[in-house]
Structure formats: C-alpha cells, structure tokens
Amino acid sequence: MSATNSASVNAADVDEANPLEQSTITMLDVLEEEKELEEEYAAVLGGSDEKECTYAKGAIQRQALYSCLTCCPEARDDPKKSAGVCLACSYKCHENHELIELYTRRNFRCDCPTLEKRCALNPQLEAVQPKNANNLYNHNFQGVYCKCKRPYPDPERTTEETMLQCVICEDWFHLQHMEAPAGSEKLSNACSEMICDCCMERHEFLRDYSGLALQPAAGAKESATEEINVVDSHPTKNEQQSEQQSEQPAEKRLKLSDDACRRPKSSKEHKGAAFWANDWRKALCRCGKCLELYKEQSVEFLLDAEDSVEAYEKRGMKRIEENSSYEQGIRALASIDRTKQIDVITEYNRMGDKLKEFLQSFAANKKVVTEDDIKRFFAGMQSEKSTAVSQPYFCR
Numbered sequence: 001m002s003a004t005n006s007a008s009v010n011a012a013d014v015d016e017a018n019p020l021e022q023s024t025i026t027m028l029d030v031l032e033e034e035k036e037l038e039e040e041y042a043a044v045l046g047g048s049d050e051k052e053c054t055y056a057k058g059a060i061q062r063q064a065l066y067s068c069l070t071c072c073p074e075a076r077d078d079p080k081k082s083a084g085v086c087l088a089c090s091y092k093c094h095e096n097h098e099l100i101e102l103y104t105r106r107n108f109r110c111d112c113p114t115l116e117k118r119c120a121l122n123p124q125l126e127a128v129q130p131k132n133a134n135n136l137y138n139h140n141f142q143g144v145y146c147k148c149k150r151p152y153p154d155p156e157r158t159t160e161e162t163m164l165q166c167v168i169c170e171d172w173f174h175l176q177h178m179e180a181p182a183g184s185e186k187l188s189n190a191c192s193e194m195i196c197d198c199c200m201e202r203h204e205f206l207r208d209y210s211g212l213a214l215q216p217a218a219g220a221k222e223s224a225t226e227e228i229n230v231v232d233s234h235p236t237k238n239e240q241q242s243e244q245q246s247e248q249p250a251e252k253r254l255k256l257s258d259d260a261c262r263r264p265k266s267s268k269e270h271k272g273a274a275f276w277a278n279d280w281r282k283a284l285c286r287c288g289k290c291l292e293l294y295k296e297q298s299v300e301f302l303l304d305a306e307d308s309v310e311a312y313e314k315r316g317m318k319r320i321e322e323n324s325s326y327e328q329g330i331r332a333l334a335s336i337d338r339t340k341q342i343d344v345i346t347e348y349n350r351m352g353d354k355l356k357e358f359l360q361s362f363a364a365n366k367k368v369v370t371e372d373d374i375k376r377f378f379a380g381m382q383s384e385k386s387t388a389v390s391q392p393y394f395c396r
C-alpha cells in the first residue's frame with residue numbers, strides 16, 4: 001500500500017467534515033482484518049511448503065493437508081479410501097478438484113503420488129506408488145466433524161460455531177457434543193490444547209495428569225478473571241525421594257531420577273474432555289516404563305514440543321513476519337501527511353468491502369483460499385487504484 005497518488009480531496013473540506021476520525025477506525029479495522037487473514041493464512045499454511053510436494057520427505061511432523069473427493073469419490077462412503085494431499089499438490093495437482101481443508105495433520109505422508117492421476121510434482125516416479133500404510137484417516141476427510149458428523153461451517157446452523165481440535169485424534173468437536181467438566185466453556189477459551197472425552201477414556205494414563213489440566217476454581221464463584229487456575233500437582237513420592245537423595249554425587253542422582261516414575265497420581269476422578277495450559281506436555285513422565293506406554297498407545301508425539309499446532313504456527317508466523325502487508329500498511333500510514341491519509345483511508349474503505357465480498361465468494365463456493373488468491377486480490381486492488389486516480393472517486 002502506498003499513498004503516492006494525490007487525488008482530489010480538498011483540505012478545507014476535510015477539516016470541516018472531519019471524516020478522518022470516523023474513517024480511521026475503519027481503516028484500522030480493515031488492516032486488522034487483513035492481519036487476521038494473514039495470521040490465519042500463516043497459521044495453517046505458513047509452516048508448509050507451497051512449491052514442493054512433501055512425499056519424498058515421508059510422513060512429516062505436521063503439515064497443511066487436503067482431502068480430495070474428486071480423486072477419491074469412494075471416500076464419501078468409506079473414509080479409509082480417502083487421500084490426503086500436501087499444500088503444493090493441492091495447488092498443482094488438484095486445482096479445481098473438490099478439496100476438503102483438513103487444517104494441519106501430524107505424521108502424514110502425501111498421498112498424491114499414490115493416486116491414479118499421477119503427481120505432477122514427482123515426475124521422476126515412474127509408477128503409481130503403493131498406499132501409505134501408516135497414514136491415518138477419519139471422517140474429517142469426508143468433510144464432516146465431531147460426534148454430530150456435521151460439515152464445517154454447517155450450512156444449517158444459524159448461531160456462531162466454535163470447534164476445538166483434539167490434540168490426540170485430531171478430530172474437531174463442538175464443546176456441547178463432548179462430555180466435559182462443568183464450566184468448560186471458559187476453560188476451552190483459556191486452554192492451549194484440548195483432549196477429547198474419547199481420547200481421555202482411551203488413554204487412561206492421561207487421567208493421572210488431570211490435576212494439571214485447567215479446572216474451574218473450587219466453588220466456581222462467578223468472579224470474572226480468577227475463575228480458572230492451574231492446579232499444581234503435588235510432588236510425588238518419587239520426587240520427594242530424589243530430593244532427599246540430593247546428597248549423592250550428581251551422576252548417580254541423575255540416573256536415579258531418570259528411572260523414577262514421575263507420573264502423578266490423580267487425587268480425584270476425572271471425567272470427560274480435558275483442557276490444558278501451555279506447557280502441560282513438559283510434565284509428562286519420561287521414565288522407561290512411561291515411554292513404553294506412550295509407544296504402545298502411539299502417543300509418543302506428546303513428548304515432542306515441536307509437535308503442537310502452536311509450535312507449527314510459530315514457525316509459519318516467523319516465515320511471513322517480514323513480509324506482512326499489515327506492517328507495511330501501518331508504516332506507510334504513519335509516514336504520510338494527513339491529506340494523503342484521507343486518500344488511503346477512502347481506498348481502504350473501498351477495499352474492505354471488496355475484501356469481504358472476495359472472501360464471501362470463497363465461503364459460498366466452499367473453496368479453499370490460497371496464497372495466490374490473496375496476492376491476486378491485493379494486486380487487483382493495486383492496479384484498480386492506479387487507474388482510479390483520474391476518476392472523481394474521492395470527491396465527497
């Protein structure tokens with residue numbers, strides 16, 4: 001965004017009507033909107049490669065993923081017959097196909113080279129590749145979520161819809177469709193990760209850590225901010241023991257605490273979904289026995305700090321940080337004089353409407369917004385701007 005055109009706003013008119021004050025908010029709103037858009041974009045796509053297929057890298061830790069129903073029509077009846085394709089393949093090999101956006105998935109290998117329709121990004125592969133046996137599929141690949149098995153956004157829904165992704169099964173849930181402790185509405189807003197009721201049931205050991213989960217304060221008084229607190233786990237017997245052993249040489253002490261199980265014993269019964277604060281994974285015990293358990297239950301990823309969606313999003317944000325048009329916009333706005341600001345603001349008001357229109361067309365057609373689409377939109381606005389200079393667009 002630049003403010004180099006000097007269109008026909010009369011300075012006197014400006015002062016009289018003083019549209020700056022009313023308009024400034026709108027301008028910032030639009031910038032904010034753009035920022036949110038960019039952040040959303042960065043969160044889902046930023047950490048993923050948009051040019052190269054990830055197949056050669058195998059099952060990668062986390063990536064944006066798309067289910068293609070055009071290439072796998074059988075998936076509509078059986079999610080096991082789905083295919084998930086990487087970001088680059090969604091652009092290059094499945095353009096205009098019916099794609100379901102899966103947000104991000106862990107440990108998934110791109111299925112594009114395993115499809116009859118050959119992967120355009122892997123020309124060196126001479127034949128259709130065998131199915132990726134370790135990929136996991138669920139009903140999200142059919143475009144439905146939660147226990148209610150509804151699409152998102154749900155066309156039949158009139159109220160605002162919030163879904164939470166379970167960090168273990170990676171399905172998305174409506175809070176009201178899970179079994180969850182009382183007061184979970186607030187917990188779900190405050191938590192950084194959620195584990196659904198079914199996964200809490202399936203992985204019994206997690207219930208031992210439920211003392212570390214966010215919980216409504218005892219008595220659940222209606223005080224606005226203090227209601228949620230993280231309950232510290234009391235040191236376990238083993239921890240107390242290893243503290244007593246601190247007289248011993250460091251090496252031996254280390255060995256002892258390595259072997260000691262630090263899994264807390266839950267003091268009370270936990271039922272339903274659990275909501276966790278930022279660092280809860282660090283509390284997971286790493287003794288030999290527990291490691292064995294995680295492996296058995298295929299949840300070893302919980303020990304990996306880089307596994308979390310948050311860590312993935314941070315990587316993505318870092319990648320686009322330098323190139324944000326929001327930052328550029330704010331900088332440009334601060335550096336121009338007031339008369340010119342009006343031009344920019346008027347323009348942004350115009351752009352704001354167009355941006356909404358533009359995004360709504362994607363929502364209406366259930367199309368996935370790509371980086372190219374966003375770039376095209378801003379490029380379009382840019383060229384429209386330069387042709388509009390001679391027109392009396394800015395006249396009031």
Ligand SMILES: [Zn+2]
Nearest residue numbers: 053086089110
């Ligand atoms: Zn791919």
Ligand SMILES: [Zn+2]
Nearest residue numbers: 068071094097
């Ligand atoms: Zn396809």
Ligand SMILES: [Zn+2]
Nearest residue numbers: 089093112119
């Ligand atoms: Zn491909």
Ligand SMILES: [Zn+2]
Nearest residue numbers: 146148174177
């Ligand atoms: Zn639901």
Ligand SMILES: [Zn+2]
Nearest residue numbers: 166169196199
């Ligand atoms: Zn789950």
Ligand SMILES: [Zn+2]
Nearest residue numbers: 261285287290
């Ligand atoms: Zn342990």
